[in-house]
Amino acid sequence: EVQLLESGGDLVQPGGSLRLSCAASGFTFSRSSMAWVRQAPGRGLEWVSTIRADGVTTHYADSVKGRFTISRDNSKNTLYLQMDSLGGEDTAEYYCAKAQGVIDPFDYWGQGTLVTVSS
C-alpha cells in the first residue's frame, strides 16, 4: 500500500523559513517523480514543485521560484521542501504527491501538513 506522510508544518513569522518532509513507502520511491501541491484555506489546489526521480531535475511554479527548494533523499525514501522568505500568501495545507508520469499526474497523495505564516 502506498503511503505518504508529511511533517514539518508549523506557525512561522513572515520572512521566516520552514522545511517540510514527506516519508514515502509502498512503492519504488527512487523511480518516481514526486511533487508538492498546496491549498490555501477555502481555496483551490496550486501546484508548487516537482522533482524527477534522478533528484537533479526540478520544476517550480512562478509563485515560489527562487524561494522554495525541492529535494529528495532516495536512500531514505523522503521528499523535502525548503521554504524561505515566507509570506502570508504561502499559508496553506501542503500535500506531498507521487507523480504517475515525469511531472504529473498525481496518483497518490498524503494527508497534508499545515503551514501558517503570521506574526
Place this chain on the structure above:
Amino acid sequence: QSALTQPASVSGSPGQSITISCTGTSSDIGGYNFVSWYQQHPGKAPKLMIYDVSNRPSGVSNRFSGSKSGYTASLTISGLQAEDEADYYCSSYASGSTVIFGGGTKLTVL
C-alpha cells in the same frame, strides 16, 4: 500562469449526468493531451479520477469519463450518486514543464 477556468458550481439529481468544463489556452490544455481530473471531499486529500484526458486509474468507477476539444476539457459523471458530491479540479501540463490547476467546481447532488 493563470488558473484554468471551471464553473464554480454544478448540481444534479441522483441518476442524472452532469458535465464539468475546464477551459485553458494553447499553452496548456490546447497544446497537450495531459489533462487530469481530481475529486476532493471536505477535509480529505484529492483523488485522481481521470488522467491523459480520458483514462481512468484502476478502481475508479466507469461512471466517470473525460474528453477534450480544443482548449476545453470536460469531466462527465453519469448515474450521479450521493457519494459523488465533492469538489472537482482539472489540471493540465503546461509549457515550461509546469502544471496548472483549475479553480475547482463544487458538485452538489440534490
